[in-house]
Amino acid sequence: MSQETDAIATVPTDLFIGGRWTQARRTMPVEDPSTGEVLCEVADADPQEAMAALDAAAAAQASWAATAPRERSEILTRAYDLILEQRERLALVMTLEMGKPLAEARGEVAYAAEFFRWFAEEAVRIDGGYMPAPAGGARFLVMRQPVGPSVLITPWNFPMAMGTRKIGPAIAAGCTSVIKPAAQTPLSTLALADILVQAGLPDGVVNVVTTSRSDEVMTPLILDPRSRKLSFTGSTPVGKHLLGLAARTVMRTSMELGGNAPFLVFADADLEVAVDGAMQAKMRNIGQACTAANRILVHRDVAEEFADRLTRRMGELPLGRGVEEGVVVGPLINRAAVEKVHGLVRDAVDRGATARLGGEPVERPGYYYPATVLTDVPRDAELAGTEIFGPVAAITPFDTEEEAVALANDTPYGLVSYVFTRDLNRALRVSEALEAGMVGLNQGVVSNPAAPFGGIKESGLGREGGSTGIEEFLETKYVGIALPS
Known part of the structure; x- marks a missing residue:
């Protein structure tokens, strides 16, 4: 055997x-x-x-x-x-x-x-x-x-x-x-x-x-x-x-x-740290996690550079069976999951988003969807209010701190939020303002057996x-x- x-x-x-x-x-x-x-x-x-x-x-x-x-x-x-x-x-x-x-x-x-x-x-x-x-x-x-x-x-x-x-x-x-x-x-x-x-x-x-x-x-x-x-x-x-x-x-x-985690990247963030965090928060478990970064909100001044770096990193991820050493993008759980993810991507693109990477199902046995990066995702896109549960990074620009917090909190969910900034005052101010049971500050993983895991609202x-x-x-x-x- x-x-x-x-x-x-x-x-x-x-x-x-x-x-x-x-x-x-x-x-x-x-x-x-x-x-x-x-x-x-x-x-x-x-x-x-x-x-x-x-x-x-x-x-x-x-x-x-x-x-x-x-x-x-x-x-x-x-x-x-x-x-x-x-x-x-x-x-x-x-x-x-x-x-x-x-x-x-x-x-x-x-x-x-x-x-x-x-x-x-x-x-x-x-x-x-x-x-x-x-x-x-x-x-x-x-x-x-x-x-x-x-x-x-x-x-x-x-x-x-x-x-x-x-x-x-x-x-x-x-x-x-x-x-x-x-x-x-x-x-x-x-x-x-x-x-x-x-x-x-x-x-x-x-x-x-x-x-x-x-x-x-x-x-x-x-x-x-x-x-x-x-x-x-x-x-x-x-x-x-x-x-x-x-x-x-x-x-x-x-x-x-459920969750609908916002991932906030401010203009003063260390972009390399932010991209590392996004890779963790988005690609852990092939994006099939309630803590996954669902809405990546990036300050307009750094949105283009962040998207370029993230696209390059996502594009390097090997796809295949999880049992093969080195594979990072394995299959989704079933065919329905692939169909759901692709439907959300198509809706976002139809509403004006740009697919910089991926965006189409993989033709091979099993249930695969490739690492995908969407930019300029409109705020009325279906995926803005729905857990993607797949390897899709959806980037939306913002202009002010107040706008970012309002966008982050504009959801019935409140499991986790992520914040990337080098400004200590902003870090504390935004962490307190976010409506979430957990906040990842300059890190893309919050789960730890020694920490209280859970959310608020729905x-x-x-x-x-x-x-x-x-x-x-x-x-x-x-x-x-x-x-x-």
């Missing part, structure tokens, strides 16, 4: 329920987007099979909540070590099912492992409080307890990191969970579950449900009163739908939803990572203690 076939063969393909790999009644195909060919078949759960996973999580909740924090921490630490030991295998699996280049997949595996290490450290730092009542005669005891069985839903674009970013704090806080990965990329999550078994995670603490019928299968779990937490990463329309379901039982939620609720990440899986309980004098 080839190395690729060998890697896929190492991954379990059944449902993971109550610590056991369980064969489903149906299966679904997993496709290699670089070729359009089927890699393997995995379990395709129905509502009854998914409910069995929630049964297992609910049954394990009390004992897991009572497990010593140090024990939870040590399991996560062992899982961290195992992920790094198996980095090459996991990266290859990810590239095959999702398409991202191997170099990026290796980076994601390391990034995913860091969430386990971070939350291993947070598990032993869950604290509370104790104080006398202001009027005397009583004491206040404040404790933090696990919220309970959690439903975790992850996207296809970062299939392992989004899993550890949710599973890590749940385990650390003492919560059991049912995780549903995206149908396009289930293998990374299944491989992760196998690693947790190797790390000694008790039965039922993490359960994995793969399915092609997300709404039908997951709605009963969300509406079940035993489920006390919903953590979702995905599109804003789906997030709104899930929030409506969660409201029926007043379920705790955290939502990491980009979501809550934070993942950082010291606040574990709080999403904890409830605060107050105990009033009578203490007569």
Whole structure:
């Protein structure tokens, strides 16, 4: 067998329920987007099979909540070590099912492992409080307890990191969970579950449900009163739908939803630094990221030079299968993604934008779109208000700081913004004015397990990572203690 076939063969393909790999009644195909060919078949759960996973999580909740924090921490630490030991295998699996280049997949595996290490450290730092009542005669005891069985839903674009970013704090806080990965990329999550078994995670603490019928299968779990937490990463329309379901039982939620990131380059910016940042913010994951620079707003005085430099850099990027070393532009996730990206490019060009690079789909097996640079993109272009989710850099000029901030904030989304300037006062002024949960100041990557990731407005609720990440899986309980004098 080839190395690729060998890697896929190492991954379990059944449902993971109550610590056991369980064969489903149906299966679904997993496709290699670089070729359009089927890699393997995995379990395709129905509502009854998914409910069995929630049964297992609910049954394990009390004992897991009572497990010593140090024990939870040590399991996560062992899982961290195992992920790094198996980095090459996991990266290859990810590239095959999702398409991202191997170099990026290796980076994601390391990034995913860091969430386990971070939350291993947070598990032993869950604290509370104790104080006398202001009027005397009583004491206040404040404790933090696990919220309970959690439903975790992850996207296809970062299939392992989004899993550890949710599973890590749940385990650390003492919560059991049912995780549903995206149908396009289930293998990374299944491989992760196998690693947790190797790390000694008790039965039922993490359960994995793969399915092609997300709404039908997951709605009963969300509406079940035993489920006390919903953590979702995905599109804003789906997030709104899930929030409506969660409201029926007043379920705790955290939502990491869509983005429309502005990338601001002021006239005093170091253009080489700005272009480097744009390459990171635009081309990470072939542009298929909610943090991707969607609207590149450049001061008119430097717009031409910036566009020239960015076009040259984008034009040097090799395109091909992600498993080929050196490739930077891999395939998009499916044919619909290619059609969407090309539709946005055509609309922008029809409205007056110039395609300096790319702009047409690549004729080859798989789902490819080339690195593309558009200049003079009009503000009414469809892509100005829509996540591109592809390797398309759309440049729009601006004239004043006030105009740039107004353009940046002219969106219902508020996940991340990027600012490039050498003026300290402007950096602070603009960072404060931008309506976003995160700001990349003279850098094109903001994601870090030690930092609170999340947005405002229609980009979501809550934070993942950082010291606040574990709080999403904890409830605060107050105990009033009578203490007569």
